[in-house]
Amino acid sequence: MNLQNIIRCSATSDLTPAPQIRDHQMEVAKLIDVTTCIGCKACQVACNEWNDLRGEVEENVGVYDNPRDLAPETWTLMRFTEHEDESGKLEWLIRKDGCMHCEDPGCLKACPAPGAIVQYENGIVDFQSDHCIGCGYCVAGCPFNVPRISKKDNRAYKCTLCSDRVSVGQEPACVKTCPTGAISFGSKESMKTLAAERVAELNERGFEHAGLYDPQGVGGTHVMYVLHHADEPTLYAGLPKEPQISPVVEGWKDVLKPVAAVATVAAVAGMVAHFVGVGPNNVEEEDTSETDKTV
């Protein structure tokens, strides 16, 4: 990836922004049509194959989710939910979980290591693991609970949206492999158009709340879902309804930092002024033999 394509970089000051001169036009997006997914997990396999990931083999805990959770070696995961609607009809909601590639990424905001998290001009949020220090702030920053820190090397990992494939004009591995065509990839605009067509179809078939999940609280995402119940995203294994960067993280980064800087400068300035103003606090009276007598 050309370094001029990095438009945002973790732990860099606004005074020294990333390269801005190029007029980047196209943002990409992956569209996951949850209503078409059959839960075959081919995307998980393709992800592991392309990215050379081999997670630990786990015990079956009685659910379809396998592995149980995202992990440093599991960047995408089908989450299965059995949902009964008001009429008692069972729906099997299957959501492919992974990094949402937020336009305003909480992980990048929280990261204290310069350049460990970057955002490319096409919207992909990528971890530069050689710069990662393993502090886990990205875990706290993410509104979707996605990044995982490896116990093996103490570095953070998540879906890269196959930035290596995308940079040479290929779609992500999961998109390439999906047998039902539930995952599409292209410009964000074209994916929105595609989603609108699919949503109209679903509306016609009786899913009146079908819709696109492109949460604006994080500036929109570069991974979007078509949901049958877009009014209730939490049905889909806890997909947040209105995700945003936590106010606690904003308080830490946007309030405490400048306040502390001003306080420190004011304190040092006050000390200098005080010293120059009143001078050193010397012992005024000299030790004399007279004082020795008193003790």
Add this chain to the structure above:
Amino acid sequence: MAKKKDLILRTKFAERLCHWFLVICFFFTATSGLSWFYPSLSWMSNLLGSPQLARILHPFLGIVVFLALCFMLVKFAKYNLFAKTDLLWFRSVTGVIANKHDEKLQIGKYNAGQKVLFWLIMTAIVVLLVSGLIMWRAYFAHLFPIPVLRLAILAHAMAGIGLILLILGHIYLAIWVRGSITGMVTGYVSRAWVRQHHDRWYDELAAKDAAQKVDSKA
């Protein structure tokens, strides 16, 4: 140079050693912490070798600072309990800052400002320890839900900045009050220094001395 008999032992060897050990450990803990708070100070994490190594060492150094402060607590808490006479100091604080020494303020071994500093440092280190353990990714962070981690990180940053500001003030006052740094290095301060800065403590020492002289005569 004053003769030894004109000097008063203010800080014992073990306590001085602990103080300077704290200085070194706190320096590295604070600089590495700052390196993650301000991107412009990220170079500070290289003082511990590399940013990755700093991330590994920072929590351990922090625990060492906590333990050393526990020792300080045991050794100094009794001198830092607030007394009625501290009100006098608080009321005259502008005079103290203005470097006026005409009034006797009934100051014990530590003045009221030093006592406030002492307890604020102790509070800050407890907040830093608890929040630091919660957010310690390598061992404990996975035991806590993410909203708790966020609060811990915020609390850690606030307490860290607070402690750094307190220590900056502590360093400045040590520079301002001539004789303090020598006191913390050698342990000894002059009688006149004690009389000027800690008059009540001076009187207490004098009374003790007089009592001893009476005892030895008897």
